[in-house]
Amino acid sequence: MALTLDTIVSKEFGNAAAGGYDRNEVDDFLDEILEEMENREKETELLKKQIADLKDELAKAQSQLAEAQSTNVNARQVYEDPHSSESFELVMNKARSVYDEIVSEAKNKAEGIIGDANAEAANMRTTAQKQITDLSDRLTSLRRQASDYYDQLSKVIEKQTESMSDLKRLL
DSSP states (O other): OOOOHHHHHHOOOOOOOTTOOOHHHHHHHHHHHHHHHHHHHHHHHHHHHHHHHHHHHHHHHHHHHHHHHHHHHHHHHHHHSHHHHHHHHHHHHHHHHHHHHHHHHHHHHHHHHHHHHHHHHHHHHHHHHHHHHHHHHHHHHHHHHHHHHHHHHHHHHHHHHHHHHHHHHHO
């Protein structure tokens, strides 16, 4: 009998006499088996879909190859025609000029993007340095305030100690 998810889910064990298997352990194990089988079933379905997609891609590629081969035959016929070689050169020259134009535009855009990025980075660096300076100044001020507070507190404690000593002498 083939083991299926339904078989595992519906499987029941009888009550065992003394020394039998722990029912909870059996149930836990069956849960693990069920989960593993579900995972494998999902994986199998995914692989089947991938195979189908790859078969479709292969068929498209074969179709494109056949098309390209028939076009290649036509291109050879055009190339062998002495009148078409002139038009072929014109097309190639036009393609080169379009290519050069595209490359030039791409370089210009890249330089612009790099320039903008450098400017933004410099701005961010300046802002960060200003924030560091501001925070350092605030830290120095807070340290100075803490020191002043400590000095004042020390004086108050010293005066209180003197007052307590004076009070103790009076008593």
